[in-house]
Amino acid sequence: MPPETATARRRRREEAKRCGPRPTTPPDVGACEQRGICAPATFPSLQVPIFITGTDTGVGKTVLTALLLARWRGRGWDVRAIKPFATGVPTDARLLYRLQAGLVPLKRLCPFRFREPLAPLVAARREGRSVELREAVAAIQSAWRADQPLLVEGCGGLLTPLGPGYSLRELLLAMEGRAVVVAPNRLGVLNQVRLVLEAIDTIRIPTVAVVLMGARQPPPSAPSNVRTLQELAAPVPVFELPWLGPRADTPERIRRLAERQRARLDRLTLRLLPVPPKKGAHSTIPAK
Ligand SMILES: Nc1ncnc2c1ncn2[C@@H]1O[C@H](COP(=O)(O)OP(=O)(O)OP(=O)(O)O)[C@@H](O)[C@H]1O
Numbered sequence: 569m570p571p572e573t574a575t576a577r578r579r580r581r582e583e584a585k586r587c588g589p590r591p592t593t594p595p596d597v598g599a600c601e602q603r604g605i606c607a608p609a610t611f612p613s614l615q616v617p618i619f620i621t622g623t624d625t626g627v628g629k630t631v632l633t634a635l636l637l638a639r640w641r642g643r644g645w646d647v648r649a650i651k652p653f654a655t656g657v658p659t660d661a662r663l664l665y666r667l668q669a670g671l672v673p674l675k676r677l678c679p680f681r682f683r684e685p686l687a688p689l690v691a692a693r694r695e696g697r698s699v700e701l702r703e704a705v706a707a708i709q710s711a712w713r714a715d716q717p718l719l720v721e722g723c724g725g726l727l728t729p730l731g732p733g734y735s736l737r738e739l740l741l742a743m744e745g746r747a748v749v750v751a752p753n754r755l756g757v758l759n760q761v762r763l764v765l766e767a768i769d770t771i772r773i774p775t776v777a778v779v780l781m782g783a784r785q786p787p788p789s790a791p792s793n794v795r796t797l798q799e800l801a802a803p804v805p806v807f808e809l810p811w812l813g814p815r816a817d818t819p820e821r822i823r824r825l826a827e828r829q830r831a832r833l834d835r836l837t838l839r840l841l842p843v844p845p846k847k848g849a850h851s852t853i854p855a856k
């Protein structure tokens with residue numbers, strides 16, 4: 569298990585005061601949440617960064633991040649979304665940039681970009697570079713205002729190596745974030761989601777939702793996948809988004825889809841943001 573940071577220790581002590589001590593052996597997050605009293609509502613005045621991770625690359629993390637961003641901004645919330653690591657062509661970072669009307673400069677939105685479409689640790693090495701965990705944490709903090717929601721899209725899957733000795737899991741722990749796990753609703757997803765949930769449980773960070781993405785041609789297992797996962801992942805709730813058509817990748821289309829899917833997105837939002845953010849002017853983040 570990765571070492572616990574000072575912030576994580578402080579938060580755990582504060583949480584223990586409210587929720588009672590957590591058991592020492594993982595998995596314990598579910599048990600704590602089942603009592604209905606711990607995170608994500610532990611610090612109601614703060615918005616905790618929400619990490620959109622997944623079972624793999626290409627599973628729908630950007631689609632979900634973009635839909636939430638469009639829906640939340642449409643509700644007048646000054647929410648931001650970043651994609652700290654990207655390799656290959658950074659199309660998803662560009663989409664998030666455009667959905668935020670350029671308020672977050674690309675360098676802040678996606679500070680660690682590497683040319684080759686490889687895991688970030690590997691792509692960085694091939695350019696003679698390396699991003700330490702503390703640099704990644706600092707980059708996320710610089711894009712975050714604690715009273716406003718921040719969506720952080722991961723790169724690849726939960727354990728894809730981002731830098732020396734860490735993946736999104738360790739970043740999640742260092743930032744004391746909350747995890748959303750995205751997975752395609754296909755044969756094999758029960759195993760993949762359960763592996764990711766177990767990996768997150770080892771750091772005692774709550775997974776706040778699993779989101780299953782619909783396929784153009786749903787496999788026979790699709791309906792039972794949802795029901796079975798609801799049973800197996802409990803108390804983590806499982807949400808579904810349908811197949812949204814072949815071009816869910818432009819800002820205009822994402823805004824339209826967010827409007828069409830607003831009922832589903834709003835149900836997910838209740839889970840992600842138990843304390844709705846204040847409405848207000850959308851602020852710009854300076855370039856550096
Ligand atoms: N529900 C959906 N409906 C329609 N298309 C979808 C859906 N989910 C994902 N896709 C499509 O699948 C492809 C991969 O999705 P997306 O880019 O969101 O994955 P990702 O997990 O962000 O990938 P990466 O690891 O590259 O960041 C995209 O072409 C996207 O438009």
Ligand SMILES: [Mg+2]
Binds near residue numbers: 630631660
């Ligand atoms: Mg993406």
